[in-house]
Amino acid sequence: MTTVTVWNEYRQEREQEEVAEVYPDGIHVAVADALDGYGFDTRTATLDEPEHGLTEEVLDGTDVLLWWGHEAHDEVTDEVVDRVQERVLEGMGFVVLHSAHFSKPFRRLMGTSGSLEWRETGERERVWTIEPGHPIAAGVDGPIELPRSEMYGEPFDVPRPEATVFTSWFEGGEVFRSGCCWTRGNGRVFYFRPGHETYPIYHDGTIQRVLANACEWVAGTADAPAPEARNVEPREPLED
Amino acid sequence: MTTVTVWNEYRQEREQEEVAEVYPDGIHVAVADALDGYGFDTRTATLDEPEHGLTEEVLDGTDVLLWWGHEAHDEVTDEVVDRVQERVLEGMGFVVLHSAHFSKPFRRLMGTSGSLEWRETGERERVWTIEPGHPIAAGVDGPIELPRSEMYGEPFDVPRPEATVFTSWFEGGEVFRSGCCWTRGNGRVFYFRPGHETYPIYHDGTIQRVLANACEWVAGTADAPAPEARNVEPREPLED
Amino acid sequence: MTTVTVWNEYRQEREQEEVAEVYPDGIHVAVADALDGYGFDTRTATLDEPEHGLTEEVLDGTDVLLWWGHEAHDEVTDEVVDRVQERVLEGMGFVVLHSAHFSKPFRRLMGTSGSLEWRETGERERVWTIEPGHPIAAGVDGPIELPRSEMYGEPFDVPRPEATVFTSWFEGGEVFRSGCCWTRGNGRVFYFRPGHETYPIYHDGTIQRVLANACEWVAGTADAPAPEARNVEPREPLED
Amino acid sequence: MTTVTVWNEYRQEREQEEVAEVYPDGIHVAVADALDGYGFDTRTATLDEPEHGLTEEVLDGTDVLLWWGHEAHDEVTDEVVDRVQERVLEGMGFVVLHSAHFSKPFRRLMGTSGSLEWRETGERERVWTIEPGHPIAAGVDGPIELPRSEMYGEPFDVPRPEATVFTSWFEGGEVFRSGCCWTRGNGRVFYFRPGHETYPIYHDGTIQRVLANACEWVAGTADAPAPEARNVEPREPLED
Numbered sequence: 001m002t003t004v005t006v007w008n009e010y011r012q013e014r015e016q017e018e019v020a021e022v023y024p025d026g027i028h029v030a031v032a033d034a035l036d037g038y039g040f041d042t043r044t045a046t047l048d049e050p051e052h053g054l055t056e057e058v059l060d061g062t063d064v065l066l067w068w069g070h071e072a073h074d075e076v077t078d079e080v081v082d083r084v085q086e087r088v089l090e091g092m093g094f095v096v097l098h099s100a101h102f103s104k105p106f107r108r109l110m111g112t113s114g115s116l117e118w119r120e121t122g123e124r125e126r127v128w129t130i131e132p133g134h135p136i137a138a139g140v141d142g143p144i145e146l147p148r149s150e151m152y153g154e155p156f157d158v159p160r161p162e163a164t165v166f167t168s169w170f171e172g173g174e175v176f177r178s179g180c181c182w183t184r185g186n187g188r189v190f191y192f193r194p195g196h197e198t199y200p201i202y203h204d205g206t207i208q209r210v211l212a213n214a215c216e217w218v219a220g221t222a223d224a225p226a227p228e229a230r231n232v233e234p235r236e237p238l239e240d
Numbered sequence: 241m242t243t244v245t246v247w248n249e250y251r252q253e254r255e256q257e258e259v260a261e262v263y264p265d266g267i268h269v270a271v272a273d274a275l276d277g278y279g280f281d282t283r284t285a286t287l288d289e290p291e292h293g294l295t296e297e298v299l300d301g302t303d304v305l306l307w308w309g310h311e312a313h314d315e316v317t318d319e320v321v322d323r324v325q326e327r328v329l330e331g332m333g334f335v336v337l338h339s340a341h342f343s344k345p346f347r348r349l350m351g352t353s354g355s356l357e358w359r360e361t362g363e364r365e366r367v368w369t370i371e372p373g374h375p376i377a378a379g380v381d382g383p384i385e386l387p388r389s390e391m392y393g394e395p396f397d398v399p400r401p402e403a404t405v406f407t408s409w410f411e412g413g414e415v416f417r418s419g420c421c422w423t424r425g426n427g428r429v430f431y432f433r434p435g436h437e438t439y440p441i442y443h444d445g446t447i448q449r450v451l452a453n454a455c456e457w458v459a460g461t462a463d464a465p466a467p468e469a470r471n472v473e474p475r476e477p478l479e480d
Numbered sequence: 481m482t483t484v485t486v487w488n489e490y491r492q493e494r495e496q497e498e499v500a501e502v503y504p505d506g507i508h509v510a511v512a513d514a515l516d517g518y519g520f521d522t523r524t525a526t527l528d529e530p531e532h533g534l535t536e537e538v539l540d541g542t543d544v545l546l547w548w549g550h551e552a553h554d555e556v557t558d559e560v561v562d563r564v565q566e567r568v569l570e571g572m573g574f575v576v577l578h579s580a581h582f583s584k585p586f587r588r589l590m591g592t593s594g595s596l597e598w599r600e601t602g603e604r605e606r607v608w609t610i611e612p613g614h615p616i617a618a619g620v621d622g623p624i625e626l627p628r629s630e631m632y633g634e635p636f637d638v639p640r641p642e643a644t645v646f647t648s649w650f651e652g653g654e655v656f657r658s659g660c661c662w663t664r665g666n667g668r669v670f671y672f673r674p675g676h677e678t679y680p681i682y683h684d685g686t687i688q689r690v691l692a693n694a695c696e697w698v699a700g701t702a703d704a705p706a707p708e709a710r711n712v713e714p715r716e717p718l719e720d
Numbered sequence: 721m722t723t724v725t726v727w728n729e730y731r732q733e734r735e736q737e738e739v740a741e742v743y744p745d746g747i748h749v750a751v752a753d754a755l756d757g758y759g760f761d762t763r764t765a766t767l768d769e770p771e772h773g774l775t776e777e778v779l780d781g782t783d784v785l786l787w788w789g790h791e792a793h794d795e796v797t798d799e800v801v802d803r804v805q806e807r808v809l810e811g812m813g814f815v816v817l818h819s820a821h822f823s824k825p826f827r828r829l830m831g832t833s834g835s836l837e838w839r840e841t842g843e844r845e846r847v848w849t850i851e852p853g854h855p856i857a858a859g860v861d862g863p864i865e866l867p868r869s870e871m872y873g874e875p876f877d878v879p880r881p882e883a884t885v886f887t888s889w890f891e892g893g894e895v896f897r898s899g900c901c902w903t904r905g906n907g908r909v910f911y912f913r914p915g916h917e918t919y920p921i922y923h924d925g926t927i928q929r930v931l932a933n934a935c936e937w938v939a940g941t942a943d944a945p946a947p948e949a950r951n952v953e954p955r956e957p958l959e960d
Contacts, residue, residue, distance in 0.1 A: 089353055089397065091853055102469075109351040111424055113329055115469040123478050126955065128634050128655050132944035133811055133906030139942070143955075151474075154608050157329065157425055157467035160402060160643060162882065163903075167634065167647060167655045171956075172474030175608050175649045183883075184351055185397055186853030220940075222859070224852035227397035229342075229355040234391075234412030235846065235863075236891075238363050331613055366715065368874050368895050372704035373571055373666030379702070383715075394848050400883060402642065403663075407874065407887065409895045411716075415848050415887045423643075426613030460700075462619070464612035475606065475623075476651075569833055569877065582949075591829040591904055593809055595949040603958050631954075637809065637905055637947035642880060652954030664831055665877055707877035709822075709835040714871075714892030718843050 002219045003041045005062040006032045007054065009069045010046040012197050019197045027068050027195075030202050031097075031211065038212035040064075047072060052080050059083055064093040064215045069103040070197060076104050085109060089185030090226040093218025095211065098195030101156070106191070109184050110158050117153035117174065124171040125149035127178050127194060134165045135220075136179060136190065136213045143169075144206050148199045152176045158191070166210075168193060179210070181217075185227050188218040242459045243281045245302040246272045247294065249309045250286035252437050259437045267308050267435075270442050271337075271451065278452035280304075287312060292320050299323055304333040304455045309343040310437060316344050325349060329425030330466040333458025335451065338435035341396070346431070349424050350398050356416070357393035363411040365389035367418050367434060374405045375460075376419060376430065376453045383409075384446050388439045392416045398431070406450075408433060419450070421457075425467050428458040482699045483521045485542040486512045487534065489549045490526040492677050499677045507548050507675075510682050511577075511691065518692035520544075527552060532560050539563055544573040544695045549583040550677065556584050565589060569665030570706040573698025575691065578675030581636070586671070589664050590638050597633035597654065604651040605629035607658055607674060614645045615700075616659060616670065616693045623649075624686050628679045632656045638671070646690075648673060659690070661697075665707050668698040722939045723761045725782040726752045727774065729789045730766035732917050739917045747788050747915075750922050751817075751931065758932035760784075767792060772800050779803055784813040784935045789823040790917065796824050805829060809905030810946040813938025815931065818915035821876070826911070829904050830878050836896070837873035843891040845869035847898055847914060854885045855940075856899060856910065856933045863889075864926050868919045872896045878911070886930075888913060899930070901937075905947050908938040 008028030012019040023030050032042040045053025047069075059065070065084065069076070084105040088094050096106045101114040127144040129137045144166075153174035159182065166179030178193035192214060195201050202208070248268030252259040263270050272282040285293025287309075299305070305324065309316070324345040328334050336346045341354040367384040369377045384406075393414035399422065406419030418433035432454060435441050442448070488508030492499040503510050512522040525533025527549075539545070545564065549556070564585040568574050576586045581594040607624040609617045624646075633654035639662065646659030658673035672694060675681050682688070728748030732739040743750050752762040765773025767789075779785070785804065789796070804825040808814050816826045821834040847864040849857045864886075873894035879902065886899030898913035912934060915921050922928070 085351070111325070111349040111351045113425065113467050115467045117470045117472045119472055119474060121474065121478055123474070126653055130634050130636075130657070131640075131903070132635055133903070133908075133941040135940060135942050137942050137944065153472065154610050154647065155467060155612055156610075159399065160423060160611075162400060163640060164644070167657075169649060169653055169655045171476060171478055173476040173606055173649055174472075175647045175655045177610070177647075183400060183851070183853070185353065188853075220855060221853040222855050222857050224857070227353050227355045227395060230357045232357045232359055232393065232414075234359065234361065234363070236411060236413040238361055238411055366893055370874050370876075370897070371663070371880075372875055373663070373668075373701040375700060375702050377702050377704070394850050394887065395852055396850075400851075403880065404884070407895045407897075409889060409893055413846055413889055415889045415895045417850070417887075423611070423613070428613075460615060461613040462615050462617050464617070565831070589831040591805070591831045593905065593947050595947045597950045597952045599952055599954060601954065601958055603954070633952065635947060639879065640882060640903055651956060651958055653956040654952075663880055665833065707833050707835045707875060710837045712837045712839055712873065712894075714839060714841065714843070716891060716893040718841055718891055 001041045002063045002215065003061055004035050004064045004066065004215055005043050005045055005058060006066045007045045007068065009072050010048065011072055012070060022198055022200050027197065027202060031066060034202070034208040035212055035215060040215055047075060052076060054080050054083065056083065059087045059092065062092055063219045064095060066095040066097060067100045067103055067105065068097045070099040073103050081105050081108055088187035088189065091186035091221050091224065093187060093215065094189045095214050095218060096189065096191045098193060101191065109189055112159060113157045115157045119151040119172060121172065122148040122199070123151055126169040127166050128169065129165065130167050131163055131165050134163060135217045136165045136210060138213050139209050140206060146194060146201060150196050152193055186221055186224050188221060190214045190218055241281045242303045242455065243301055244275050244304045244306065244455055245298060246282060246284045246306045247308065248284065248286050249312050250288065251312055252310060262438055262440050267437065267442060271306060274442065274448040275452055275455060280455055287315060292316060294320050294323065296323065299327045299332070302332060303459045304335060306335040306337060307340045307343055307345060308337045310339040313343050321345050321348055328427035328429065331426035331461050331464065333427060333455065334429045335454050335458060336429065336431045338433060341431065349429055352399060353397045355397045357414065359391040359412060361412065362388040362439070363391055366409045367406050368409065369405065370407050371403055371405050374403060375457045376405045376450060378453050379449050380446060386434060386441060390436050392433055426461055426464050428461060430454045430458055481521045482543045482695065483541055484515050484544045484546065484695055485523050485525055485538060486546045487525045487548065489552050490528065491552055492550065502678055502680050507677065507682060511546060514682065514688040515692055515695060520695055527555060532556060534560050534563065536563065539567045539572065542572055543699045544575060546575040546577060547580045547583055547585065548577045550579040553583050561585050561588055568667035568669065571666035571701050571704065573667060573695065574669045575694050575698060576669065576671045578673060581671065589669055592639060593637045595637045599631040599652060601652065602628040602679070603631055605674070606649045607646050608649065609645065610647050611643055611645050614643060615697045616645045616690060618693050619689050620686060626674060626681060629674070630676050632673055666701055666704050668701060670694045670698055721761045722783045722935065723781055724755050724784045724786065724935055725778060726762060726764045726786045727788065728764065728766050729792050730768065731792055732790060742918055742920050747917065747922060751786060754922065754928040755932055755935060760935055767795060772796060774800050774803065776803065779807045779812065782812055783939045784815060786815040786817060787820045787823055787825065788817045790819040793823050801825050801828050808907035808909065811906035811941050811944065813907060813935065814909045815934050815938060816909065816911045818913060821911065829909055832879060833877045835877045837894065839871040839892060841892065842868040842919070843871055845914070846889040847886050848889065849885065850887050851883055851885050854883060855937045856885045856930060858933050859929050860926060866914060866921060869914070870916050872913055906941055906944050908941060910934045910938055
């Protein structure tokens with residue numbers, strides 16, 4: 001059974017009424033509940049727990065880590081960022097949600113700034129499938145219509161994705177690569193744009209389906225030793 | 241005219257006689273001299289200079305940075321690593337030499353460990369061209385034969401290269417992706433495996449030709465504003 | 481000097497008044513004139529010439545081939561398609577325009593159907609730059625606004641592009657990867673969506689700039705022998 | 721249950737004694753038996769059957785097609801090649817074995833010549849894993865040692881692989897990308913170099929494991945409609 005840890009900053013839900021109305025128990029609980037329904041073994045972790053809830057033990061027992069962050073990226077310690085990076089290189093899957101494009105572990109794994117253009121006016125977003133055969137698009141029938149969304153626009157400063165599963169159209173005139181895949185070491189990373197702290201996007205059934213697909217896809221790697229420097233003997237005889 | 245800065249740790253040449261014999265003025269000077277001959281406007285910088293010789297002013301005036309490091313990766317300050325990363329995202333080319341697979345700026349830009357297998361026995365290496373039409377392979381006629389080389393073996397912990405221009409065969413039985421290309425922000429990165437501090441590989445004419453090609457290729461991007469987060473107005477009217 | 485051959489079906493301009501009004505001498509002449517202005521050595525070829533104007537001699541002297549086709553894809557002979565494919569593998573650049581997503585040489589080089597969704601209502605298109613540092617985007621300052629355009633929508637059945645330089649937004653609600661790069665053999669292929677036979681898109685200065693950039697980029701490969709099967713002798717002694 | 725069809729030219733086994741000794745029932749049966757043991761629902765088809773054994777009905781019921789061809793590539797009809805291509809674009813997986821680098825359906829899907837260098841001296845091959853986390857490498861512990869093999873050398877004229885899972889080292893001095901992945905339409909393609917008609921490579925347990933992994937991986941796409949051109953209505957109101 002695939003174990004999934006949903007990480008959340010979990011500040012705005014406790015401090016802002018309009019956020020608490022949409023996600024009374026936090027975005028992490030809403031996402032974890034949805035993934036539970038897809039048969040994953042889910043748990044949660046948040047910024048204000050000791051070690052942000054991401055101890056070595058927790059990460060060692062995690063197959064897939066989802067990450068929501070928004071206003072407190074800088075409060076995540078480098079030690080925990082190191083740990084997340086190391087676990088991804090070992091093979092843990094990593095699903096990066098919406099505003100976590102600016103999170104430390106995502107920028108660490110990408111090597112880029114994660115910057116983009118944005119606008120928060122509650123405009124219409126339509127998420128088009130670019131690769132209908134990709135496992136993350138399974139069951140997504142036609143474009144996903146999000147009546148109220150925050151706009152993210154290109155250029156999105158990330159390395160060229162290995163696959164771009166989704167691209168969004170925005171009412172105000174922009175486009176954005178909304179579902180992007182990368183491999184890092186033995187692990188897989190998926191960035192998924194849709195989501196917000198006051199628009200109820202994580203309550204949408206199709207969005208939940210995509211998150212479940214993403215968890216399955218990032219978990220689908222082979223068990224292999226972590227990358228490691230090694231001095232080795234020759235396998236063939238060497239000339240003197 | 242393309243300005244090239246060759247960066248070198250420049251420790252082993254001053255401390256180890258067998259290194260000084262091959263590169264009496266340092267690897268940086270040997271490489272810079274070779275690139276001079278190809279018409280680049282070259283300069284050098286080294287670890288023990290103030291700010292490692294890589295002040296904001298130097299980097300702002302650099303189109304292509306080459307990087308040699310071996311034993312003192314950790315002495316490079318994070319401030320300089322930040323600066324190099326930022327300049328690459330803005331569009332500076334970055335050519336990473338041999339043992340700099342473990343350098344801080346390379347690992348920062350890749351998001352991976354850079355680890356690999358290795359062996360130092362002076363064995364034969366044959367560098368095969370995988371993409372003969374790639375500009376970095378221009379003028380390379382047949383495999384490059386290096387009679388004495390340090391072995392690097394797979395798996396090499398880097399993101400999937402956008403192009404793998406060269407792959408090496410080693411006498412002792414291994415293979416390695418020896419010439420790898422990536423884009424980061426507006427900038428290009430090329431990793432080139434051949435090279436060593438006591439084998440005279442940077443004195444080889446074909447190797448110098450590849451380095452010159454690489455400088456030209458990484459410099460060949462469009463001038464564009466650095467990636468930057470921006471809050472923007474809609475370009476289309478929004479429904480209420 | 482880079483030699484460019486602009487190929488055109490050249491039927492609609494001779495048969496439909498509304499096409500002739502926009503491109504009185506044919507789309508090929510409009511595009512060739514624009515590229516002339518950028519310093520290319522241009523010529524044209526059309527479907528109804530012997531061998532479609534693409535004799536061995538013409539193609540051997542061509543560094544970059546641009547291709548416009550729309551209603552007569554099937555009239556292109558397989559012999560000429562073979563010849564174009566072979567020249568691309570040898571290193572000729574290939575720029576595929578708008579409705580030529582369904583042309584035989586493009587489908588041959590891609591291995592896919594080239595299918596897409598479309599709508600012809602003269603709606604607004606906005607072409608966003610995804611990779612501002614890519615040479616094909618040089619001088620493109622902000623999104624390209626096309627007031628009247630034919631819509632092309634995803635999924636676009638092509639192999640994953642090696643680089644997606646542009647993505648279009650359409651007024652009617654769709655997105656499309658409008659500028660896509662691939663390598664085939666020693667050659668480079670660029671597909672560029674904007675263009676039409678009655679909207680004056682190829683008269684637009686920025687569109688012309690992109691076409692010139694594209695010609696330069698696809699021509700920028702190394703001279704190398706064409707891929708060819710060869711039985712070879714061992715380079716190392718073999719055990720009995 | 722995943723249905724796998726193993727296609728074989730099946731000529732050399734019937735005509736050459738030294739081939740029949742290694743594969744008395746044909747390479748297709750040896751491969752199908754191995755895949756049976758991994759739980760696939762296997763069948764076979766051969767060149768000399770009507771429609772080469774690949775009727776519409778057979779292909780419609782096939783999730784994964786494996787292809788062995790060697791000396792009679794040209795006898796495969798274009799009609800069957802069209803059918804295989806179409807099914808791959810619809811989502812059928814395609815595993816291409818050894819000398820089938822020159823087969824018509826592989827060249828059709830790649831758009832390149834499939835050429836390479838070769839030598840048949842029964843030399844040693846060592847297949848290195850480049851991506852240990854890739855599902856196709858699952859259970860492959862260390863390099864695969866093949867004591868007697870036909871050499872294939874670079875450059876291999878295929879599009880840049882989306883993933884290069886394996887790369888081979890040869891005793892005689894060459895390297896080769898031995899396990900390559902591509903996506904075409906909704907389908908996945910995997911080329912696997914090891915194999916031969918007289919060396920007993922398909923009887924090797926690790927090789928069989930890789931083939932089983934490959935079948936699982938190419939079958940792992942989402943069910944989605946085949947790519948198809950469609951004229952569509954706007955989803956947003958258009959200005960007059």
